[in-house]
Amino acid sequence: MATQYEISGTTAKGITRSVEQRVSEGTLAPGAALPPVRRLAEELGVSAGTVATAYKELRRRGIVVTLGRGGTVVAEAPSVASRRPPKVPEGLRDLAGGHPDPALLPALVPPSRLSPGVRSHRSTPRLARLEDAVRTWLGADGVPVEQVTFAHGALDFVGRVLSVELRPGDAVAMEDPGYHHLLDLVGALGLRSVPVAVDDEGMRPEELRGALRAGVRAVVLSPRAQNPFGGTFSRARRDALAEVLREAPDVLVVENDHASEVSGVPLRTLAGAGLARWAHVRTVSKFLGTDLRWAAVACDPLTLARHDGRLLLTSGWVSHLLQETVYGLLTDEGTQELVSRARTAYAGRRTALAKALAGRGVPVHGASGLNLWVPVRDESAVVNGLRSRGWWVAAGARFRLASAPGVRITTADLEPSEADRLASDFAAVLDESEATYGG
Known part of the structure; x- marks a missing residue:
């Protein structure tokens, strides 16, 4: 067994399964390098062709990527471990989920006429x-x-x-x-x-x-x-x-x-x-x-x-x-009325926070929908800074391929009365982050 990498197997399928399991468990994290083909083949006592076949299958399934001279590494979002959001810490105001406000959803009642048999x-x-x-x-x-x-x-x-x-x-x-x-x-x-x-x-x-x-x-x-x-x-x-x-x-x-x-x-x-x-x-x-x-x-x-x-x-x-x-x-007419209220409420909540942030010099994007995107220099610093003030927002890394950093704020259940406090906290966190970087 390749103990350093915890990869095992004597066939291409076995090696593939071993890598997939390690990625799923988190032992091999996104960006982690896999050993070169010949080295792993020697450690496992198999041919280089067997390892190469395993790596090819892992690439085909989106679990690893090859970076030329950079070797083979675990994909940033491997197919066996999608970009799941981190668990919301207890006691924080969750503005990271992207979900609608439950209070603005209709009650789901199963139909009275069920399928006959x-x-x-x-x-x-x-x-x-x-x-x-x-x-x-x-x-x-x-x-x-x-x-x-x-x-x-x-x-x-x-x-x-x-x-x-x-x-x-x-x-x-x-x-x-x-x-x-x-x-x-x-x-x-x-x-x-x-x-x-x-x-x-x-x-x-x-x-x-x-x-x-x-x-x-x-x-x-x-x-x-x-x-x-x-x-x-x-x-x-x-x-x-x-x-x-x-x-x-x-x-x-x-x-x-x-x-x-x-x-x-x-x-x-x-x-x-x-x-x-x-x-x-x-x-x-x-x-x-x-x-x-x-x-x-x-x-x-x-x-x-x-x-x-x-x-x-x-x-x-x-x-x-x-x-x-x-x-x-x-x-249903009642549901249509509720949806209309939801549409108005979401627009008001999104606009309130966007204006509050813009008023403090914070650039923001969000012309429609349930979220705002705020460009930042350091996603972790902003997320952690807002966490210390009781807010939980989504780091932008999960949403990005090659674009610049940012954070996503879900405004679906953020009342307009809360917008000023969040905007003030956001501006303060950005100031602290800029000071860390020296302006």
Whole structure:
């Protein structure tokens, strides 16, 4: 056994399994170097080819990466240990989770009409009335609704469609900073993330053009409430992105409208903007309930066929009980009124903190959604400094590929009356951090 690295095995599969277990346990942390192929082969008493095969499989699965002369190291977000947030210390005000305010979510009541007995729904995977409601819902925002389908959430759809469309080693253009679970998912599929910088209007067109020239085969982006930056497409930005994407008709574009009804801004969608391959994904977890793992999807015919074909071979369909629950909530007047109140409340809370921070000279981003992104020089210093003052915010490392440091603050349940105190504490922590760096 290679005791220094705690790697064992006499076959490629055994070595792969050993490394995966060490990474999952945390013994091999992100960035940890694996031994050179020949050294590990000597220590384990196997051929160099056996170790090389194991390392190749680990790279394919997104557990390790090769850095040329830097050797083979554990990936920053290995597929067996995603970028889970640290546990919130007891007694702190949690502003790191990215979750909606529970007080602004409707009560989830199972439908009174349950599925009659044990039978397959493969012949009718989607409830017709929910499909009609989805067409009305998405169509009102200008999304083409000729082809619609359902999934078990946005991540479920993205993972399934990318696994069908792409092969390990293919590249995907991803927002930077971006949603950490999506970044982890791409790596877990054995795909490469190509960072595309974002600003207050979403992905930057020239950065996206560069990613397309680099050979990406898919693009995943948010039209509004971009997580964590909060960007939202302006009409001009949407048109500019569409122009760039039309230059690459074979590239699949996935538009993730995760906050939709509570984003606080209108949708300016790329769907229907002359793209050949596209999908618009919309979830309900931010405004109907985090346990409702359901997503509506509108897409081009080929994407629909490929997604539904793979769905048929796995879960088969999205639970009709779940569909009944979603339909009841989407069409309930009381729920619609609650969602409207939530939309107003979230916008007010986000704006209150943004103004309080800006008033103290702290630059901040968050044009829509439930979060603010604050650029900082030292994420750890800011997170720990705010912790000492009773606040818990998210370090930006989980969300970044190549972008500059920052922290994410979830404002979903931060009352406007709390904004001044948090902003004052934030400014004080930044002053302390700047003093540490000498200005």
